Amino acid sequence: MLAYFAKRIGMMVVTLFLIITLTFFLMHAIPGGPFTSEKMLAPEIEEALNAKYGLNDPLWVQYLNYLKGIITLDLGPSFKYPGIRVNDLILDGLPVTAKTGFLALLCVAALGIPLGILAALNQNKWQDTAVMMLATVGVAIPSYVVATVALYIFALQLNLVPTFGLDDWRGYILPVAALSGFWLSFIARLSRSSLLEVLGQDYIVTAKAKGLHPLSILFKHGLRNALIPIVTVLGPVVANLLTGSFVIEQIFALPGIGRHFVLSISNRDYTTIMGITIFYAAFLMVMILIVDILYMLLDPRIKLADRNK
Amino acid sequence: MTQSPLLKVRDLTTSFFTSRGEVQAVRGVDFDIHAGEVLGIVGESGSGKSITCMSVLRLLKNNGRTIKGTAHFEGRDLLELSELEMRRLRGNDVAMIFQDPMTSLNPTLTVGEQIIETIIAHKNISRSAARERVVELFELVKIPEAASRLGAYPHEFSGGMRQRVMIAMALSCDPKLLIADEPTTALDVTIQRQILLLLKEIQSRLGMAIILITHDLGVIAEVTDRILVMYGGTAMETANVHHLFDKPMHPYTQGLLASVPNVNNIDGEKLKPIPGSPPDMLRPPKGCPFMPRCDKAMEICVTTGAPEFEIDDAQSHKSRCWLHHPDAPQQKGDAA
Amino acid sequence: MNNLNQKIDPQQWAPAKVDAGEAEFIAAPSLTFWQDVRSRLWQNRPAMFSLAFIILLVAAAIFGPMISRHTYFDQDLKLSNIPPILQLYEVQNEGQAATYFFLNSGNFKLYETTEDGELKSILRAKRKDLINKRHIYEFGERRIFVDYSTLPARIVDADENAIDAYGTKWNKTYWFGTDSLGRDVLVRQLYGARISLTVAFIATLVNFFIGIFYGGVAGYFGGNVDNIMMRIVEVIATIPLTLYVILMMVVLQSGFISIIVAIGTVFWVDMARIVRGQMLTLKNQDYVDAAKTMGASTWHILTRHLLPNSIGPILVTLTLLIPSAIFIESFMSFIGLGVSVPMASWGTLTSEAVETLRSYPYQLFFPAAAISLTMFAFNFLGDGLRDALDPRLRK
């Protein structure tokens, strides 16, 4: 058990290190320094800026410094906002992103899974057809289209919700809906097929032959096993809710990390791009670890596989 | 036999409705099993053995339906019982063991839990009492270190041990009838015999009735009292086991016995597989299902399925073949 | 058992004629696997409609821009933001034919048209009274006023009576209207389809080859090679793909080639896993051993035996990869990292439409509908293919 975790965390650190390295060198492979594009900059000022941010050092020195910074949880200064550090930008956006992201995740799990179960239990009946149709729509239409169309209809035309900002709870409705739409549908489809698959297994017949109560069969034998593949995709779901939030925050003008990220992209604020990327990656690694633990709790076969190694 | 049978199945007919049409899996099967008796069901794969049993216990997949027939267990027609009554009966009065112990146990629950839940579902006893019962059952089915194996998961057992767990589970509520559907087919050859003999031993100790579906004609004589031969969804022939081995009447039974190694041709007699393949149950032959493969087929076999002829009442020997008809031409003197 | 001793026609005891038995026993027509797949797919309505839609779309994307009289980059600011449906007004002039025009409610400009909706030119206002918010137009003797002091804008005559619209006509010149730079929306749509589909197809192909190669090598050689390669895949799989594409786009600078490279190199992981899995299961099957003993080369076994057998799952993954690629391209374009102007893709068209959402909401309709329908079509087709290939999943 412990050895397994040590191994997992080791893997995680190595992966993160690879991502940091890759990101760093990718960003530094972009032709021209970060200040070259600024038209108004006189050469001596650019020189001074380069010196200030240590950009005249050899690349590997810069790299080591950056790594050093990351170990002390410092993602360096923003190149575009003087005096502001990338950490500040992330901390500034975190509450909004975390809140919408969490709500969206909640929607995905609390609506997607029950909808999938509903469909599976009524296979080929109207409930199934309705859920599957909705889910197909949800999977097919890109989130930014959902977001803009919803914004137009509910905010601009019907005035039911504010067009931007999160001043009251109604402000959350559209962003959370747009953010969770795809994954809600995806999870509903996955839950349906997973539950159907499980309910077709021999051990469900065994459970019936034992004369268990149908609810016991559904929950203890059906859902418990059907949840396993759902849990395994929760990691990617979190990842995609995060990246999905780039556009959603943009469209609804929400001051989250995603907005800073998109802004930093159009500003070519390389340190911020790099910093936020690494932050995302680290966050996801942790999420994946959590999902792994959940997975292990649900599926005893996994434990053994690793105990034996 | 004077007392009424434990389970009496008449004209059992079950079909599956698929996108390709109606699969007539079971077509009017009759059989009886008495208390304490071991009935073996044999027949090529696809002949409807499993579906017959699943129909009796009403465990068919969604697309399957028992269209007609009756299955009286202790006088009550199982096909007419309410879902609740049926649930009380399954696992309690009638228990089932499946072919593949690999997939028939829930991989994410401990084996102990899977048995305990069965006991608690039917008997009004505490968890700890149920636990003790499971230990006893494990000892009964000869799982070594019984007490310590309760918390193990199915994947931590070998195939043979897993099937022992399944047997323990089936026995947990002292059923009157145990249905074992090819309990050894998925196991190593060396273990198959052990498991069958274990079943027999337990049966003689506890005295329940067993329906044993099996391919293994080699041990069936040691284990069962009577045999039902199935083909194409119908019961072809039934008789007490030794009698059937000595005097198989139905051409299909004769072919079957000649095609597999068993007590009769153990001494290296040449095995003769039956030519051809079993009928497609989407479009079963109109007459006798075995007709297309039967070298004694007559005109009447093409159009009309044979009725059940009593061959020998003392041996409860019955057979469905037109050759047993008094007017039928004599076949080398072996017809009735 | 009442028929046990019934009288039977003696003829019936004759040995059965073999062919009679045979005739009774015609099995359901057996189809080859691919015929079966095709017939199942054919029966799947949504999938077939989707396929038809995709074919039409591809044809329109290829030929549409060629036959259109507009181009995707021609700008005419005088003709900006014209809607696809025109509300026409009519002015009668003594001795002359009537003049038709329509009012662009977003920018209060008047455009002269023909009676059936052909656009002729923008009309110049005689005077613009910005204080009272009205523009004055003269048609020969007649003067009319565009009054936008209250919204929506109205057209009134000299006596302050509102003039009723003559009728609504489909815009015959710009079927889908024009955008904020006066470019034809239809041709930009079709052009956008061209870019989006090209990116998606090429990127999918690149992924396909990388995935097949990677998974094939790992699966075929197995052992340590497989172990190491799959470890690498595990690491890659933990990196969120959208982030990777964004980084690539930042580094490569936006553009057509960059987006293909960026998307083409991220989605192969699934494909590689599937190919490897297929390879491992198929590798041990008899006919591969048979081929080996007959001295077939590795390459021959790979292409002749293994790939044809794994083609089913691969095909499904491939079909479902295309909408992912379309989506990610449009997503990138939407956040400003896709193809560069004046090139258009569905993503850029959507983001352009969003900028004018308040005044010209209909501009959002076409790109949103196009991308949604296309995503639908590919999803349905992919699902249909999967169902057709794996009958177990069918009910």
Ligand SMILES: Nc1ncnc2c1ncn2[C@@H]1O[C@H](COP(=O)(O)OP(=O)(O)O)[C@@H](O)[C@H]1O
């Ligand atoms: N779920 C199902 N759907 C359609 N046909 C089925 C289904 N289950 C069984 N069958 C068909 O029913 C027939 C009898 O099957 P079964 O009783 O399992 O045979 P066996 O004698 O080998 O146990 C077979 O032809 C099989 O194809």
Ligand SMILES: [Mg+2]
């Ligand atoms: Mg069977």
